[in-house]
Amino acid sequence: MDQQAVQQAAQLINQAHHVVALTGAGHSTPSGVPDFRSTGSGLWSRVDPMVVASIEVFQQYPRAFFDWSRPLTRLIMDAQPNAAHVALARLEHMGKLKAVITQNIDELHQRAGSRRVLELHGHMRESTCRQCGQVVATETFLDEWLATGNVPYCECGGILKPNVILFGEMLPRDVLAAAQVEAMACDLMLVIGSSLTVMPAATFPEIALERNVPVIILNRDPTHYDQRATVVMHDDLEITLPAIVAAFEELGNKER
Ligand SMILES: [Zn+2]
Known part of the structure; x- marks a missing residue:
C-alpha cells in the first residue's frame, strides 16, 4: 500500500469541512455482495x-x-458491513463526512452506522x-x-x-436532487468502489472537479477519472479506507 497516498488523503480530509462519498458495488464486494450489474x-x-x-x-x-x-x-x-463501511461511518460521526451517495441497495452503510445515505438505486x-x-x-x-x-x-x-430501481426506471428524483446538492456543496469527494461507468454516478465527481474540488478514488480497477483525481489507490478498499481514516485521526490527535 502506498503510504504517501494514505498520508495525502488524510491531509485532504483534515483540511476539508464538507466531505461527500460516492460508493459503488466495489464497496460491498468484500462483504460478499456481488456486483450484480x-x-x-x-x-x-x-x-x-x-x-x-x-x-x-x-x-x-x-x-x-x-x-x-x-x-x-x-x-x-x-452480508456484514466491512471495514470500509465502518471507517466511512466513523468519518461521519467525527463530523467530516456529510453524506454518502451510494449505488448500492444493500443498506450496509446504514448497518455500519452511516446516517445520511442517499440511495440512488433505491x-x-x-x-x-x-x-x-x-x-x-x-x-x-x-x-x-x-x-x-x-x-x-x-x-x-x-x-x-x-x-x-430496475434498469429502464427513473432514479428517485428527490434522492438525485439531494445528491447533486451534495456534489455542489462538498469540498472533498471520496469515490469508493465505483468504476464510474454507470450514469449518473460519474456526474458527481464531474461536478466536484469542475469546481476544483479534490477527488480521492479508491477502486480496484482504473477509472476514467483517475488522471484528474488528487489521490488514486487501487489496493483493496477495505484496507485503504480504514488506513486513511486512521491516519486522519492521528493528524487530529497531533494538532490537539
Ligand atoms: Zn395493491
Whole structure:
C-alpha cells in the first residue's frame, strides 16, 4: 500500500469541512455482495441482469425477476458491513463526512452506522404495489418469498415490487436532487468502489472537479477519472479506507 497516498488523503480530509462519498458495488464486494450489474461468474452467469432486472421484464414476467433476485437477496441479508463501511461511518460521526451517495441497495452503510445515505438505486426496505400504489414493508412478505419463491401480491391482487430501481426506471428524483446538492456543496469527494461507468454516478465527481474540488478514488480497477483525481489507490478498499481514516485521526490527535 502506498503510504504517501494514505498520508495525502488524510491531509485532504483534515483540511476539508464538507466531505461527500460516492460508493459503488466495489464497496460491498468484500462483504460478499456481488456486483450484480455486471455479468460475472457463478449464479449470475446464466442471465443478463440488464434483461432480468429491467422494468420491462418485471412487468411481463415478474416471476423471472423474483427467481433471479432471490439468491441475491439472501446474500445481501447475510452480508456484514466491512471495514470500509465502518471507517466511512466513523468519518461521519467525527463530523467530516456529510453524506454518502451510494449505488448500492444493500443498506450496509446504514448497518455500519452511516446516517445520511442517499440511495440512488433505491432499497429493499419497502415495496410498492404495481396496481394500487400501496407501499408496504418488504419484511411483510420477505420470509415467505425466500422460503417458497412465490411472487408477492398486494391485497388488491397487484404485484408488489421492491423499491429498488430496475434498469429502464427513473432514479428517485428527490434522492438525485439531494445528491447533486451534495456534489455542489462538498469540498472533498471520496469515490469508493465505483468504476464510474454507470450514469449518473460519474456526474458527481464531474461536478466536484469542475469546481476544483479534490477527488480521492479508491477502486480496484482504473477509472476514467483517475488522471484528474488528487489521490488514486487501487489496493483493496477495505484496507485503504480504514488506513486513511486512521491516519486522519492521528493528524487530529497531533494538532490537539
Ligand atoms: Zn395493491
